[in-house]
Amino acid sequence: MLRAHEITVRYGRRTVLDRLSLTVEPGAVLGLGGPSGCGKSTLARVLAMMLKPSAGTLTVEGRQVRRWRQRAPRDLRTRVALLYQQPRLAVDPRLTLREIIAEPPAAAGRVDEAKTAALAEEVGLTADLLTRRPHEVSDGQLQRACLARALTLEPGYLICDEMTTMLDASTQALLVSVVNAYRNRTGAGVLAISHDRVLLDRWADARTDLDQLGFDRPAEPVHPAQLAQR
């Protein structure tokens, strides 16, 4: 399992996550909700080893993570894949979609054309799209490529951080079905982060809210109720 234990993250003096614990089980989809700005994406980055927490421990299948970001051991780092909300900010604009999908194995010098083609097909990208660069495709098509890229190294855990927030209902349903099929095939654990309760209720096996995890709210919480009263 992927286990975060009493994770604390501070940006300067501001505590964004306060001793937060969370476990992603293999084979299950855990839904994580909470209002925008509450630290969901910060937690996602810690779980993917992209951000070193100020305190707390992260263990991947029993192994504690002691080095972070690019210094994390490769075999640990590739066990967890992260999908972002905005695919455009998550890709190199110079690469074609095919190169984007093949980026993780290419970085290790193991390009596998057949695997890239199979993944592209799984996410519904046709051959003519694979030769395009990001500015030539829609957000939905680019996010399909990002999902394929995330699955290339067969991660044991997939963190989907608002993966479908910018996308239409049909593309959302497709991406979720691809993630679920991958989970069923490989037994991977999924953390589905979204502020959309209706989506999490449909998608996740269990759902929790970040503000119910012993979390201290940041300096500037949003007050939708206040505005609604006006």
Place this chain on the structure above:
Amino acid sequence: MKLDVQGLTVSFRIPGATVRAVTDASFQVRPGRCLALVGESGCGKSVLAHALLGLLPGNAEVSGSAVLDGELDLVAAAPAVLAKKVRGRRVGLIPQSPATHLTPVRTARAQLEEASRELGSAQRADELAERFGLRAGDLDRYPHELSGGMAQRVANAIALAGDPGLLLADEPTSGLDRPLVDTSMAVLRELCDEGRAVLLITHDLRAAERVADDIAVMYASRLVEIGPAADVLNRPRHPYAAGLVDAQPDRAFTPIPGMPPELTRLPGGCAFAPRCGRASAACASVPPLRGAACHHPLWEDPRAASA
């Protein structure tokens, strides 16, 4: 303020191809009503909004008309007229991404004051801010110090500084969490109930449902269905609209098979036919928009039946 759009068509010439972003769009937005234009990313809905504001790039070719209050055609108007008399004063834009819409190196207050001054607003920045749920102190922050919801409110305040009668809201909810989506839709509804005409452009059917009187569904540059919101959402007539409604997580949650065509290579006839289970030989010709632009609608037109 009433907007009457007839046969609006926008295309872009790019090396080796023509992007047909909007094809023959006709609709009206009336005072006190909200029309939501829904469709997936890349279907042309944002281009349509930009055409109404005269903010298209130089390689755009526009035809058709978009007449404001029966007297000013936004398509034919000179850039100077759009800049000095229309944008901000008669047509307000609520932007897609408030955080990037704001200038990063100036405070919210400086930007709101500038809008207020340039547009000759009677309201001061503090008053505008308060109306949109911002504290005076929030205004002294820079855009990166604002949460998504607060940035949205600043953008709303700037859009309303010139008191425009028509509001274009281009994906105002992207990146907001669900309670904030509901709140910003409630604000939009209020602005609408004050007598403004609102055109909401969104991919979010649930957001549209909360605020829209009417819904237009856009697919591959064309409007494929338009009608009262409840009808479109509960008894969609066009197979694409039905697929979009059904794909929602509280409905069947099944994707529409296939992908939309490229706007550079739109098929002749109905652009949805290659993905449509109801397609037949008739679909080789473009169906006219009569409530739904479909040769084989799921429901017959209720108005035609009662006539």
